[in-house]
Amino acid sequence: MAKLRKQHMTIHWHDIIQADSNVPAVDATLKEKATLVGRLGLMMLSVGTGAWRVRNSMNKVSRSLGISCSADIGLVSIECTCIGDNETYTQSLSLPTTGVNTDKLMELEMFMRDFPDLAGEYSVNQFHEVLDHIQKKPANYKAWNLGLASAIACCAFTFLLGGGPVEMICAFFGAGAGNFVRKLMLNRKISLLGNVAVSVATSCIVYVLTILAAQKILDISAVHQAGYICAMLFVIPGFPLITGGIDLAKLDMRSGLERIAYALLIITAATLTGWATAMVFHFQPADFPDLQLPTVTRMLLRIAASFFGVYGFSLMFNSPRKMALTAGLIGMLTNTLRLELIDLAGMPVGIAAFIGAFASGCIASLVKKYIGFPRISLTVPAIVIMVPGLYMYRGIYYMGLNDVSNGALWLTKAVLIVIALPLGLVVARLCTDKNFRHCT
Structure with a gap:
């Protein structure tokens, strides 16, 4: 078998300079x-x-x-x-x-x-x-570590979206398998669309098989099928979405538009794969059964779920454990704040997302002064969990069924939140970083 040639040739930096120069x-x-x-x-x-x-x-x-x-x-x-x-x-x-x-x-x-x-x-x-x-520094985590991190993150994400124990367990197995496969494909340099489609299909199929087995063995209700969307949320392109918005705010139009287009490419590939899988297994998005939790209990569980969700996503970005822990603590506070503003104050989702992102940016700026972690390494994992992957999927699903009114409704909600998140970080950066604040 012929060896594949690199499309992007390696730059030999030491050949450009005088290797023996001590100047x-x-x-x-x-x-x-x-x-x-x-x-x-x-x-x-x-x-x-x-x-x-x-x-x-x-x-x-x-x-x-x-x-x-x-x-x-x-x-x-x-x-x-x-x-x-x-x-x-x-x-x-x-x-x-x-x-x-x-x-x-x-x-x-x-x-x-x-x-x-x-x-x-x-x-x-x-x-x-x-x-x-x-x-040449190697990655901090192996494929199984990242699969476990994804499983924990999506399991927590499922609860924050309204899912119960059954959906959380099935999402745990689905997301874990999906991200494990994705990491293996990335190690083999498989192209973007290929690894996104295969990993999302894997996560959805594992969720489906898990829920069907639970229905067969434990007589679980079919209503829990709605959580299969949560198993694929590990592919949410949080970094390019957020950095793209920040670049646009700084008039780096080329970078901003390219990052947004890259993120939309991943979202489109993932949602279409999930939609196709749902069609095969006759699943459809639906609201989760109401858990009927007391307000204080729900808030405490949201705090815990937000921490583990952000911690898992941070590990997926190859963050050292201390950095992931710090990001988790920030996200624990700000994501719970966002959710409680929606539930208790009746605040629109876009405004609540802006406030959550703004709080994340301000806290990360304060933490950076004392710990020294890069600000973006703390803020993006903390607000990735706020990205409306469920809304995006539902929008594409209904569009695929030619149900334009429902599709447009869900996509509009998603767009408002996606716009609000980088805006919150930008405003926080303007308030805390004078270099970012000025155009020079």
Whole structure:
């Protein structure tokens, strides 16, 4: 069998510079400085952060090296021109795909934090060796770990959407199997649509088989079939949805639109796969049976479910356990606040989502000052659990049946919440970060 050739050829960064040079980076040639700036930007882009943060990182390194940099940033590509010593050097760089890795994001932020102090001591080659170490850093969790994290997150998500113990258990097995398969496919470099469709189909089929077995063996009511949607919510593209909205707010239109389009591609593939599976097994979305819980008991259970849901999603983003724990504590407070505003104050879902995201952003900014975790690594997992995956699925389901009125109703609710979430983070960032607040 012929070996597959890479469509995106590897860049050998050390071949561009003089490997034996011990000249400090500030005294290197423009070409060598530009490779460092470009590589850092590409690595920041690869871990899922938005264009504003990528550009800010490239600018920080450029200033420390005594050059200027102008960059045009997309979802998987960067075109940048570095200027210094009466010369210019332009690079066009691209990634084969995109993803999220909050652990590497933290490592890169630490690299940038120390860079100004080391630019006069380390050579360009030594800096590339540090970046080599970060780039080759293995994932924190194996496929079964991520399957378990997904199972916990979607199990908690099911309760927050109104599901009971039966739906939660079935969603646990469905989501766990689906994300386990997805991770295996990602390890084999299977393309986006392929891994989304197969993993979602796996999660739905496992849910269906689990609920059918429960009906057969334990005489469980068929009404619990409604929870199969929750088993596929691990594919919610929270990072690109949120970072895309933030990029649009900062007028990084190319990056913002590309991220939103990428997220919509995943949502469309996932919902259509779920819809097709539902058609095969004659399942249809329906409201969950009312659990009839006292107000205080429901709130306490929501606090616990929100924590485990955010914690699970954070682990899926490769966050270290301490970072995931911190994100879980933030999401525990803000998501419960959002849900109680809807139930107790009768607040519209969009406004409640805005307040929940705003609170997440403000708390994360405060935590960053004392712990140092990247803000986005805390805020996005904390509000991913607020993304209306159930509404999106129902909208597509009804559209597929030509029930336009119901489909439009659910999609409109979803769009209002999806708009409100990044807006909440943007407003929180404007209030807490003066660099983000100004356009310079």
